[in-house]
Amino acid sequence: MSRNTKEDVVAAAGRLFATRGYEGTSMRDLGGELGLLGSSLYSHVGSKQDLLVEVVGRGAELFQRSIDQAGEVDGTARDRLRSMIAGHLDVVLDHRDEGRTFLNEARSLDSEHRSEILSARNRYESAFRTVLEEGTADGSIMMDTEPAIGAIFLLSILNAVERWYRDDGKLSRADLVDEVLEFSGVL
Amino acid sequence: MSRNTKEDVVAAAGRLFATRGYEGTSMRDLGGELGLLGSSLYSHVGSKQDLLVEVVGRGAELFQRSIDQAGEVDGTARDRLRSMIAGHLDVVLDHRDEGRTFLNEARSLDSEHRSEILSARNRYESAFRTVLEEGTADGSIMMDTEPAIGAIFLLSILNAVERWYRDDGKLSRADLVDEVLEFSGVL
DNA sequence: CCTACCGATCGGTAGG
DNA sequence: CCTACCGATCGGTAGG
16 A cells, blocks of 8 residues: 555546535545545645546546547548547546546536636537538538537537446447447438 | 525525535525525425435426326327427426436435436336337338437437527527437438 | 524644 | 644524
């Protein structure tokens, strides 16, 4: 049993924030998770709010990186959309704690960070909207729904995946991507 | 300024639970919302948890009633699906507080009520799955996604509607129902 | 519905 | 990372 690092603290915070919520997690809970007292956490972090900022920020960064990578995919808009969907699923399934905290606990952020996160979410959504527009233009995507609504519907599906999908089930992630594309009329 | 009724208390609780979360709402907050002290609430309600049970229970009842009504619609499975979607949107948009609390705050329920609510949600989802199966059988619904996944995708979209849809926008509710049906390949 | 509380718990600090 | 705290706030009760 060596000492905990700040990494350990942030990871445990993500776990608790994701499962019990920010308000439902006390610093003593978090300390208990790491085998130390609540007050000992303050040698790693300035405040509980700082921890939330850190966890949500990591979520934001993961989504951002995912979409940046998808943007570099060459091919049709449909290829990029597929890559965006696969990337989103990977973030949400491989980084459940940060993803869930990013998606669900933003309301507990101070107003400054909260509006940053809302902007990040808007930019992310607009990237989906844009790729749907491009797909309509280059003929690679035939969606009967307009891009603004289609982007919202897609993200609604993708954000909820974490709640029901299990990697050890019958459906592989690659198949899940296809199911999403097929459902939304792209495939 | 007459006295508050229990109705007022439950309604205000729904408002606060939906916006700040159960853990983020104190009995003093709730009292303040009604112009009285936190301790005064205990003449209307036994505990804070009772209030959550009440609000979530109302959400459950609204969804249940909606799906029961849709089940009585005669016509094809597609007609019933349309009615289920429209009903869901009405619940989620006309009773935002109860709907959001039902969907988001179940984790704060004691385990007994929580498992009741999870069962109710499963039954609700299976009603969607069933209508998709019937629609495939009677030929009124052509969905390329299998019913189990289609039901999840549909509900993911419908549950998220409350987060972005405004009644005073360009899109009417009836059009929204069509958009959902079209997106999912039913129309 | 208020007054006047209760013990428990909260986020956080000082000092080591 | 612990000891030993701090003031504030929590859900809730007794009695009117």
